Amino acid sequence: QQPVQSPQAVILREGEDAVINCSSSKALYSVHWYRQKHGEAPVFLMILLKGGEQKGHEKISASFNEKKQQSSLYLTASQLSYSGTYFCGTESPNTGNQFYFGTGTSLTVIP
Amino acid sequence: DARVTQTPRHKVTEMGQEVTMRCQPILGHNTVFWYRQTMMQGLELLAYFRNRAPLDDSGMPKDRFSAEMPDATLATLKIQPSEPRDSAVYFCASALGVSGSPLHFGNGTRLTVT
Numbered sequence: 113q114q115p116v117q118s119p120q121a122v123i124l125r126e127g128e129d130a131v132i133n134c135s136s137s138k139a140l141y142s143v144h145w146y147r148q149k150h151g152e153a154p155v156f157l158m159i160l161l162k163g164g165e166q167k168g169h170e171k172i173s174a175s176f177n178e179k180k181q182q183s184s185l186y187l188t189a190s191q192l193s194y195s196g197t198y199f200c201g202t203e204s205p206n207t208g209n210q211f212y213f214g215t216g217t218s219l220t221v222i223p
Numbered sequence: 224d225a226r227v228t229q230t231p232r233h234k235v236t237e238m239g240q241e242v243t244m245r246c247q248p249i250l251g252h253n254t255v256f257w258y259r260q261t262m263m264q265g266l267e268l269l270a271y272f273r274n275r276a277p278l279d280d281s282g283m284p285k286d287r288f289s290a291e292m293p294d295a296t297l298a299t300l301k302i303q304p305s306e307p308r309d310s311a312v313y314f315c316a317s318a319l320g321v322s323g324s325p326l327h328f329g330n331g332t333r334l335t336v337t
Binding site for chain 1: 256258268271278327328331
């Protein structure tokens, strides 16, 4: 039931772009994205609720394809502060808010 | 700033001992999750509650783990007896319980069982 993320790890130079993918085997009601810094708790980034919806916050945006049960997170012009592990979280219909996190993607931004 | 509070932050114990972790969800949040995080398994869902009722604890080893919400302001996760393989960071998260509500995490309890 755990969504699968790709890639598992990525290293970027400051200013480069990255895409993180999240794929589920179950029908999805919503997809969340969280970032976790080393030694800290995961922190909420954004939620996507509708098929094809795209959301953005500054230089981080995401899309959700409900039919394909996939979501992607886009990081543009990466900054050092973007380093961390990114998790997608998925909520399926009729499961009473049961919430599973993906396998995680480690992102390292270097100067 | 409302936050989820977990205690203790760190716990070191010997194999066979009982461990109890506590979580105070954000006031007004009626859904509480327990996750275990290890390097190998990522964030595993152990149990979750809505309005204090357990909705799913299928991710939890039943023979040694138990989770309860004695009241709306307290969730507990207990391990008895503890084993070295239980060493992990245990996170509690709370949410409004409406589909699409973000999860708010506590700072976690880092458990080491020797």
